[in-house]
Amino acid sequence: MKIGIDLGGSHIGLGVIENKKIIEKFEKDFSNEDKAHIVEVIENYITEKVNELRNKYDIESIGIAVPGSVQNGIISKMVNLGITNYNIKQNLEEKLNISIHVRNDAKCACLAEFNNIVKNDENLRSAxxxxxxxxxxxxxxxxxxxxxxxxxxxxxxxxxxxxxxxxxxxxxxxxxxxxxxxxxxxxxxxxxxxxxxxxxxxxxxxxxxxxxxxxxxxxxxxxxxxxxxxxxxxxxxxxxxxxxxxxxxxxxxxxxxxxxxxxxxxxxxxxxxxxxxxxxxxxxxxxxxxxxxxxxx
Ligand SMILES: [Zn+2]
Known part of the structure; x- marks a missing residue:
């Protein structure tokens, strides 16, 4: 099983995924949190939730979708949150001791929508x-x-x-x-x-x-x-x-x-x-x- 996390401009969506399907889902709104401490808020929520879920499920890895440009797990620009050069992969891997993959959110959504299309029509596998x-x-x-x-x-x-x-x-x-x-x-x-x-x-x-x-x-x-x-x-x-x-x-x-x-x-x-x-x-x-x-x- 995996944990998928969608980091938005004002909320975090987090789900336990098995065979590309959500089994359980959680959400946190952080629109009212102080922007100066936003990284702390994000990391604390993810760390607590993941540790809680690991007591219940066998989690092999975590994927994070982020609204910004990503290079080697480092978010170089997240304009809506005013964050630059944020190494979310390294920070969370150290805290959680688990493999983490970070990718731009639109690309993640693109992959999920494509998978959904292929599921309904095998002919579109190489579309x-x-x-x-x-x-x-x-x-x-x-x-x-x-x-x-x-x-x-x-x-x-x-x-x-x-x-x-x-x-x-x-x-x-x-x-x-x-x-x-x-x-x-x-x-x-x-x-x-x-x-x-x-x-x-x-x-x-x-x-x-x-x-x-x-x-x-x-x-x-x-x-x-x-x-x-x-x-x-x-x-x-x-x-x-x-x-x-x-x-x-x-x-x-x-x-x-x-x-x-x-x-x-x-x-x-x-x-x-x-x-x-x-x-x-x-x-x-x-x-x-x-x-x-x-x-x-
Ligand atoms: Zn522009």
Whole structure:
């Protein structure tokens, strides 16, 4: 058995995994914790939980999905938590005396979603897939011939930081005009909140209700968002010519508003170098569990 951990911008998801399935799952929200001690909070929670679970299960290894760029178990950049050069692998291996593997969270989710697809259709075992995790930012993973593509010296596949507008909006990474400044759910939500004068934080069903009740007032925002996503996705299709593109992350909850229109834009515009009559654009199926499961692959 393995333990899969998904370290998010404001929470930790942790699960016991057997045969690529979650047996037991735990969550901790740390959005109200002091950012200055965030590493301590993260490590204390993981250490306590893992030790507790080891009394119950035979745990052979741990996989951690992190929202950032990873090299040899060191997180070089985790912009949302303000952490740089954090050797989470070494720190936790010393505390827990167990083998730990660390990988970018979007790549973990990509692996889990791909595994789920192959489980339902063996013919896709050697497929080419582009996966996008669209949430606070945009993360990505690419499967080529059934294998996850990974960088050597650097992590790579930072799809969210592909520039889609020269001299565009500033991004946390230091560049301007990055895809995630135009295509993330966070940016979309901020625009809608500003237009409709919603000062407070809204999530889930409440947000969906607002979007559904104000379709006319936010029509231009929706159309621009669809156009931004279609542009970014078309660049990826033109480069990788994948058999399918999977859209995951928080976007999944709003995909009913956008998916068909993105597909329509891809097919009926000149965005695709190789024009197609149809394209396999899918929505991720595993939700928040994808990171926890995929971390153990
Ligand atoms: Zn960027």
């Amino acid at each position: 080419n897939i582009v996966f996008l995790s669209i949430g606070t930012g945009i993360g990505g993973g690419v499967i080529y011939n059934g294998k996850l593509l990974e960088g050597h010296n650097f992590d790579g596949y930072e799809i969210g930081h592909m520039v889609i507008k020269e001299s565009g909006l500033p991004c946390k990474c230091g560049k301007y005009g990055c895809f995630e400044r135009y295509g993330s759910i966070l940016e979309y939500k901020n625009k809608v909140k500003q237009r409709l004068n919603i000062p407070q934080e809204v999530h889930g069903d409440a947000l969906r209700e607002i979007l559904d009740n104000n379709r006319q007032e936010i029509l231009d925002i929706n159309n621009q968002y669809i156009s931004n996503l279609a542009l970014g996705i078309s660049n990826l299709i033109n480069i990788f010519e994948p058999d399918m593109v999977i859209l995951g992350g928080g976007f999944s909850h709003f995909s009913y508003m956008f998916k068909d229109k993105i597909l329509d834009t891809l097919i009926n515009s000149s965005l695709l170098f190789n024009r197609r009559e149809n394209f396999d654009l899918r929505i991720a199926e595993l939700g928040n569990d994808a990171g926890i499961v995929g971390a153990t692959f």
